[in-house]
Amino acid sequence: MNKLIVFTSVIIFSFGACKNKKEVASKATAEETTTTAPSTPMAPFSKDLGGELVGKYWKAIEIMGQPVEMPEGMKQEPYLQFNKDGSLKAHGGCNGIFGDYELGYKNFIEMKNFSQTEMECSFDSFESGLVEALTYGKQYILIGENEMHLVVGKRAPFAKFKAVYF
Numbered sequence: 001m002n003k004l005i006v007f008t009s010v011i012i013f014s015f016g017a018c019k020n021k022k023e024v025a026s027k028a029t030a031e032e033t034t035t036t037a038p039s040t041p042m043a044p045f046s047k048d049l050g051g052e053l054v055g056k057y058w059k060a061i062e063i064m065g066q067p068v069e070m071p072e073g074m075k076q077e078p079y080l081q082f083n084k085d086g087s088l089k090a091h092g093g094c095n096g097i098f099g100d101y102e103l104g105y106k107n108f109i110e111m112k113n114f115s116q117t118e119m120e121c122s123f124d125s126f127e128s129g130l131v132e133a134l135t136y137g138k139q140y141i142l143i144g145e146n147e148m149h150l151v152v153g154k155r156a157p158f159a160k161f162k163a164v165y166f
Contacts, residue, residue, distance in 0.1 A: 024125035052142055053082040053103075064129040065156065071123040078126045080134075080161060090134065092127030095119050099134065108139050109150075133158035 060068045060078035068078055080090045082101060088111060090097040092115070099114040111134045116127060137150030137158045149157035 051144075053140070053148070054084050057081055057166070058148060059162045059164045060126065060130065060159060061162050062157070062160040063126050063133055064158060066126075066129065068126060073121075073123045074125065078130060079164075080130075080159075088134075090130055092116075092130045093125035094121035094123070095125070095127050097127065097131060097134075106139070107141065109137065111137065127146065130159065 009139070058080040059133045062068060062079065063078065070077055074093045076091050076093060078091055078093050080088065081089050086100055088099050088101050088103060090099075095117040097114060097116045099111055101109055101110055101111045114131055114134065133150055134160055136152055138152045139150075141149045141157075143149065146163040148161045148163070150161075151157050
């Protein structure tokens with residue numbers, strides 16, 4: 001009789017354990033499915049450029065939170081131009097700035113390899129702020145066809161530009 005009770009208890013516990021293993025296994029499979037679902041692969045940065053940024057003269061209207069106003073003596077307004085070959089040209093009001101850029105997935109942009117002329121200026125120019133905005137700006141946002149902001153994440157824009165057409 002004791003053997004029968006022990007045997008029955010073992011069978012009951014075994015079925016209960018199997019049921020729990022199945023539940024745990026099915027939960028783990030469901031979690032793996034949700035966490036390992038394929039995501040859209042991020043396209044690599046590219047120099048095969050064109051489109052919205054290229055071929056426009058982007059006049060700076062705000063750099064690092066400061067509105068761009070031309071002081072007396074400034075002959076060239078701050079601007080930014082993107083070329084189809086992956087190079088960029090900018091001006092901070094006194095000195096020219098040159099560099100490279102690459103575009104990525106979802107309006108990501110990487111700007112680097114900056115050099116600039118070293119003219120002495122008798123007024124406050126925007127070179128350092130513009131280079132800082134170009135260096136730290138990691139994404140551009142187009143507002144309509146005529147305004148562009150350089151941002152990183154959801155912060156305030158590093159720089160704002162308006163497209164000027166000739």
